[in-house]
Amino acid sequence: WSTLGRGQPWKGEFYNKRKDGSEYVEFAIITPMRDENGTITHYVAVKEDITEKKRMSLELDGHRHHLEELVRQRTIELVAAREQAEIANRAKSTFLANMSHEIRTPMNAIVGLTHILRRARPSPEQDDKLGKIASAADHLLGVINDILDVSKIEAGKLVLEKADFELEALLNRICAMLMDRVRAKELELVIDIDAGIGMVNGDATRLGQALLNYLGNAVKFTEHGTITVGCRLVEEAADGVLV
Numbered sequence: 001w002s003t004l005g006r007g008q009p010w011k012g013e014f015y016n017k018r019k020d021g022s023e024y025v026e027f028a029i030i031t032p033m034r035d036e037n038g039t040i041t042h043y044v045a046v047k048e049d050i051t052e053k054k055r056m057s058l059e060l061d062g063h064r065h066h067l068e069e070l071v072r073q074r075t076i077e078l079v080a081a082r083e084q085a086e087i088a089n090r091a092k093s094t095f096l097a098n099m100s101h102e103i104r105t106p107m108n109a110i111v112g113l114t115h116i117l118r119r120a121r122p123s124p125e126q127d128d129k130l131g132k133i134a135s136a137a138d139h140l141l142g143v144i145n146d147i148l149d150v151s152k153i154e155a156g157k158l159v160l161e162k163a164d165f166e167l168e169a170l171l172n173r174i175c176a177m178l179m180d181r182v183r184a185k186e187l188e189l190v191i192d193i194d195a196g197i198g199m200v201n202g203d204a205t206r207l208g209q210a211l212l213n214y215l216g217n218a219v220k221f222t223e224h225g226t227i228t229v230g231c232r233l234v235e236e237a238a239d240g241v242l243v
Contacts, residue, residue, distance in 0.1 A: 007032050007040060013050065024051040100144045107144065111137045135177045142209050149206070165204040167243070168193050171229055174211045181219050182227070189219075193231040197243060 003010040009031040028047040032040045235242040
């Protein structure tokens with residue numbers, strides 16, 4: 001009223017009441033009308049009932065605040081879950097490493113004592129059994145290395161070794177570890193390697209683990225016939241070979 005009394009237009013929102021007594025919210029633009037002498041004679045008002053718009057706006061604000069709270073709470077939960085997962089992974093990696101080292105010590109003793117016994121010229125039957133013990137021990141050590149590799153990968157500390165080794169000797173050793181299973185299924189295991197490959201440089205342990213897994217599956221899923229381990233020189237460069 002003070003604005004209109006000064007002869008100025010006014011616009012804004014206010015609560016009004018219908019004839020039935022119910023309240024509603026209006027948006028209004030009210031302009032004073034004057035006569036030729038400049039005296040305000042009446043007012044022109046353009047009004048809109050914005051009750052529903054206000055209700056919807058308040059409802060949307062409520063949903064937005066609720067969503068923001070949900071996002072905040074979910075973010076807190078995800079951070080906590082990630083921290084718990086990281087703690088669990090570290091604990092698992094530590095457990096795997098400790099367990100692997102605990103198993104490796106007696107396994108190395110088994111391998112060493114088996115080697116000593118085989119040097120003592122046992123009978124052919126005893127030598128065969130000792131060979132099986134040695135192969136089983138080598139396989140278990142390979143499994144232990146796999147476990148250690150998992151813990152190293154999770155810790156981001158896995159580094160491939162680089163050393164010279166003879167590829168054919170590696171293949172022969174891996175195949176020898178599986179010969180009992182091959183004979184038990186009456187299969188034939190053949191090594192077919194290019195003569196010119198010879199010595200290579202790399203991580204013989206992990207290559208051996210991979211080949212042992214592949215060959216183990218080959219023996220497992222082959223019912224009859226021959227399994228061939230083929231090795232071919234595909235490409236040679238100054239810094240490496242692809243076989």
